[in-house]
Amino acid sequence: MDAPPLTPRRRGRPPKQREDLIGTRELLLRAGLEVLTEKGFSATGIEEILGRVNVPKGSFYHYFDSKESFGLELIQRYGEFFARKLDRHLLNDALSPLDRLRAFVADAKDGMARHAYRRGCLIGNLGQEMGALPESFRASLKETFEDWQTRFSTCLMAAQQAGELSPCANPPQLAAFFWIGWEGAVLRAKLEQSAAPLDVFADFFFAGLPPA
Numbered sequence: 334m335d336a337p338p339l340t341p342r343r344r345g346r347p348p349k350q351r352e353d354l355i356g357t358r359e360l361l362l363r364a365g366l367e368v369l370t371e372k373g374f375s376a377t378g379i380e381e382i383l384g385r386v387n388v389p390k391g392s393f394y395h396y397f398d399s400k401e402s403f404g405l406e407l408i409q410r411y412g413e414f415f416a417r418k419l420d421r422h423l424l425n426d427a428l429s430p431l432d433r434l435r436a437f438v439a440d441a442k443d444g445m446a447r448h449a450y451r452r453g454c455l456i457g458n459l460g461q462e463m464g465a466l467p468e469s470f471r472a473s474l475k476e477t478f479e480d481w482q483t484r485f486s487t488c489l490m491a492a493q494q495a496g497e498l499s500p501c502a503n504p505p506q507l508a509a510f511f512w513i514g515w516e517g518a519v520l521r522a523k524l525e526q527s528a529a530p531l532d533v534f535a536d537f538f539f540a541g542l543p544p545a
Contacts, residue, residue: 358396360386370452375465401467411455412477423488430492450526457516482508499543
């Protein structure tokens with residue numbers, strides 16, 4: 334087997350301690366997530382993110398090789414964060430499967446309202462500007478959406494088993510339909526600064542599910 338690669342030498346000013354490295358890197362990632370749920374990747378400069386955490390520009394490349402590698406890690410970080418959020422709702426045995434989906438929608442709506450509809454979905458935001466992004470982002474974004482769809486599909490299959498959804502329904506197709514429509518509703522909610530687009534889509538989705 335090949336030996337693991339040596340840790341590459343980083344540019345920029347090194348931290349004094351390992352704890353500084355971990356702490357500052359984490360702050361940069363959190364700041365990046367915050368900014369990119371509000372704005373596009375192309376429109377966001379590294380300086381804006383560094384300014385939020387008071388890190389010198391020359392130090393950025395000690396933590397990340399490039400803005401592209403930073404963006405790829407943000408996609409992974411956000412995807413994992415949102416998957417945990419989904420699991421909190423979709424694996425909640427205290428609710429019926431369809432009520433778990435409704436609980437997720439209600440939580441997502443509350444989250445947008447809490448931030449005054451300034452923040453949307455980082456994965457959706459990046460998907461909309463894919464034509465201007467590094468090609469390396471495409472596979473990561475697609476994989477993230479597919480992961481979320483799989484979690485939704487599994488819950489819809491549970492709804493079939495619980496007698497809430499017709500056995501003739503197609504859970505993978507319904508899950509794909511949800512995420513395609515939901516991301517559009519999130520974009521419109523940001524535009525209108527209102528929960529109305531989220532309500533319109535969610536009401537249509539649940540009303541359209543074929544009953545058992």
